[in-house]
Amino acid sequence: MNYHRFKHLGAYCPKCSRKVELLFSEETSELPQFYICFKCKIIGQFGIGELSTNEFSAFSPERKKEIKACIEEIPDKYRYQAKGSQLRLEEKSDTYTRRWLSLYEYEKAFGEKLGFESIDFREDKYICKWCNQPLEGRRRSFCSDRCSRNYGKATFFKRGVSTLPYRIASRDRFYCRVTGEDLAVTNRFGVRIPASNQQLEIHHLVFVSEHGSDHETNLLTVSKQVHQDYHKGEVYAVQAIENIKEEQLRMHSDKMYTKK
Ligand SMILES: [Zn+2]
Ligand SMILES: [Zn+2]
Structure with missing residues (x-):
């Protein structure tokens, strides 16, 4: 949504x-x-x-309480630093800037849907996505409405993030593809939540400035550090990313460049 x-x-x-x-x-x-x-x-x-x-007064006390909880518990309200989002809305390579494709534009450009819509880090589907407790009855995701709400709040910022990079992060399960560093948020129950820990960035294998596309085969989840190191020319990052790039180009070069 x-x-x-x-x-x-x-x-x-x-x-x-x-x-x-x-x-x-x-x-x-x-x-x-x-x-x-x-x-x-x-x-x-x-x-x-x-x-x-002024319609709020007519709400039930219960709903009022819920709303109050939502408002007070928006995560990182005071720590929130980035102007747009913690995922980069744009890939900047020197002077070249371009916004991410929308899902519709993606489908039109590549003739296929992006996928990676739902992300579920759980290995065991019978535990709560938020608190790690066993699910009862017909519940499939959360043990309680409270857990569902907390999860929604923790993943709140993905809504300010372009869909495309979020889905790439989901595809890569919020791990850096170079170092394996965990780039997801871990909540107080020790459960990984699909929200960026603010170190997550998406790299274009073929640069935007070199007509690299937003096709998923051209995109890679990396940590901020690795991303910086790569663009600075640090050997470990360059080697790892160039290897992935070559591999991808062998199989998907037609999708990795924007058509002119
Ligand atoms: Zn729970
Ligand atoms: Zn990059």
């Missing part, structure tokens, strides 16, 4: 007729869709209309 914020031709505020910003899921129209007018300071939901303020 990845929301995108953008403007669109013909999307005007019903009140002031200025351009509104839209908030739509990349993948589906089944999720609520919104427009925001910064002039009128209103948020509207498609199919419903302007959302009125």
Whole structure:
């Protein structure tokens, strides 16, 4: 579930007729869709209309409590440093910058879906994804709603991250492909959670500046350190990454370059 914020031709505020910003899921129209007018300071939901303020008072005490917990427990609220996200939204190689393809653009460019949608680090499917306790009854992921919520919060920032690099990290199970370093967050139960520990970066084997594509075969999860070392020319990093690159080029060179 990845929301995108953008403007669109013909999307005007019903009140002031200025351009509104839209908030739509990349993948589906089944999720609520919104427009925001910064002039009128209103948020509207498609199919419903302007959302009125001050509705919170009518919520059940239980729901109010849930909301409060959500708000207070957004992880790393104060430690959050990066401007965009902890995964890089763009690959910069000297002067060359390009944003990541959306899933739709990916499919159009390569004629295939990206995959790696769901990530589940568990070896045993009958334990809770958050607290490592056995699951009971018909539960398949979490032992309790509380664990489900905590997990959702811990993986919260992936929503600010482009889908593509997140999926590459998922493919590589959040390990550095050069050193095997663990780049996932580990929670207080000692359970690995699919969120970057802020050391995770995605490298283009064929550089963007050399017309390298965003195809998954051209992308590699590496630690920040390895990434820096590679671009500085440190032998261990260059050797390891060049080996992977050669191997990939032997099999996938057609996908690893953008078509001109
Ligand atoms: Zn649990
Ligand atoms: Zn790189």
